[in-house]
Amino acid sequence: MKIRTGAGMAAMLLMVACARGEDAKPIENAMVADNAAADAVDDIDAADNAASSGLPTDGWIGKWIGVEGLVLDIQPTGDRGHYMLSVTLLDGTKSYEGVADGDMIRFTRNGRPESVRAATGDQTGLKWLAGKSNCLMIQQGEGFCRDDAGTPPGENPAAQPAAQPTAEPAARP
Numbered sequence: 001m002k003i004r005t006g007a008g009m010a011a012m013l014l015m016v017a018c019a020r021g022e023d024a025k026p027i028e029n030a031m032v033a034d035n036a037a038a039d040a041v042d043d044i045d046a047a048d049n050a051a052s053s054g055l056p057t058d059g060w061i062g063k064w065i066g067v068e069g070l071v072l073d074i075q076p077t078g079d080r081g082h083y084m085l086s087v088t089l090l091d092g093t094k095s096y097e098g099v100a101d102g103d104m105i106r107f108t109r110n111g112r113p114e115s116v117r118a119a120t121g122d123q124t125g126l127k128w129l130a131g132k133s134n135c136l137m138i139q140q141g142e143g144f145c146r147d148d149a150g151t152p153p154g155e156n157p158a159a160q161p162a163a164q165p166t167a168e169p170a171a172r173p
Contacts, residue, residue: 055080055100056100056102056103057081057083057100057103057104057105060074060116060136061074061075061076062146064135064146065144065145065146066126066145067128067129069088069090070089071086071087071093071144072085072088072138072144074105074116082098082099083098083099083105084096084098085098085116094109096108098116101115103117103118104118115138116136116137118135118136120132120135121135123135123137123143124137124140124141124142124143124145125140125143126141129143129145132145134146134147
């Protein structure tokens, strides 16, 4: 009997010693680590949102065709809002570094400030582009368009839904 009483007393003392009636509190460093991890997740989400929200000028990336062999090719340089502009005119192709500024790309050509901006074919002043809606222009008479079915200037054509295939095969002649 004495052994049981001793074992019971030891168990009771152990329970009394461990249970002081206080609420268990997490270690302060653990809370700081949890808060830091939550802040890091918020920072990553903010960076992802900023990266996914492109500039209006990002939709202009690619080739734009003018009249008589004129071409404007806009390519990103890797830095947000910075582009390499290749302008092919009658006297050849020249490249310029451009920077997004709102709804235009600013660059310097022959020591003069210029800009690429969204326009309609009518606004370019070129009768061959009249009636087109998806165009860019540098100055009057220097316009470039592309046929991105229904994509207004400044919007990224890659973001548009793809055309759905027809259910019937094409008829053979």
